[in-house]
């Protein structure tokens with residue numbers, strides 16, 4: 001039965017998915033009326049095919065660049081982008097790469113529009129159930145996003161930036177959704193298939209957490225189920241044949257769907273833990289999600305078995321005649337089977353995490369908004385137990 005009481009926020013975003021789309025980027029940007037762009041990218045993405053094609057297509061419009069964006073970005077990096085944007089009077093950003101590039105552009109857009117320091121605009125969760133979301137209603141500079149991984153960061157009104165203490169500051173503002181997102185599978189052929197696999201597990205986590213989120217709705221549920229189907233097929237295809245540009249395009253679309261899911265249904269305990277694993281533990285976000293998602297599903301099984309049964313079906317499990325609990329178990333088993341076939345990391349210890357950090361990670365997760373949207377309340381001891389299990 002469809003829940004009668006919900007809200008759904010759509011965004012003013014043009015999505016363009018086409019092999020070779022970057023070659024025609026100048027016409028797309030002209031249609032937006034932008035003339036003074038800042039190019040924002042990580043070192044590898046800037047040097048890769050997508051970065052080269054973007055810089056070439058927009059050669060006359062890019063007035064400054066911020067390269068070398070680190071994983072999870074950082075407050076100092078955002079401050080540099082803000083200073084550069086003011087100095088050059090930019091009228092928009094073009095972000096190429098993974099989530100850190102687009103999140104950095106979004107964060108800079110917040111400071112440029114709202115003033116003050118970035119940290120002033122971060123949202124805070126006060127356990128067990130109070131969430132304070134800042135109102136950021138001033139218009140923001142437009143962003144053009146060209147993703148080369150499956151982080152889906154560019155799709156959402158949310159973003160995360162690492163502070164100097166290793167804590168991830170999180171923000172939310174529908175004005176930040178890029179005005180144009182270009183998916184060009186061909187331009188990602190130089191991105192390792194293993195990076196698609198791990199960041200794809202993050203996209204899959206967006207869909208699964210959206211299905212059982214406290215603020216799920218009928219629209220996000222449909223997007224999530226389609227996202228799971230598309231991602232599973234595409235990730236297996238990319239892993240088996242890394243040169244298949246159509247499979248890569250499919251994977252990018254799956255990631256986009258996952259971003260549409262969290263744009264409304266948000267994320268849960270898996271992401272609450274993964275934020276700290278990234279900002280404090282130094283793990284890439286995709287690797288953290290590859291490891292934690294099955295543990296999060298197991299934690300939520302007792303309150304969300306019906307929803308996990310939908311996940312099982314989307315992953316192709318035959319759940320006919322099963323109880324909801326058995327179908328939820330089938331979802332976890334199907335996910336773990338997918339992990340094995342993709343060859344993604346499965347244990348925190350093997351991923352290089354310092355075990356001594358586990359208590360601090362559990363403590364940090366308690367103030368992450370993911371716990372607010374998770375269907376089951378979690379104590380710090382329970383979060384620590386999940387981390388220990390994942391070790």
Ligand SMILES: [Fe+2]
Pocket residue numbers: 151202203206271285
């Ligand atoms: Fe994520």
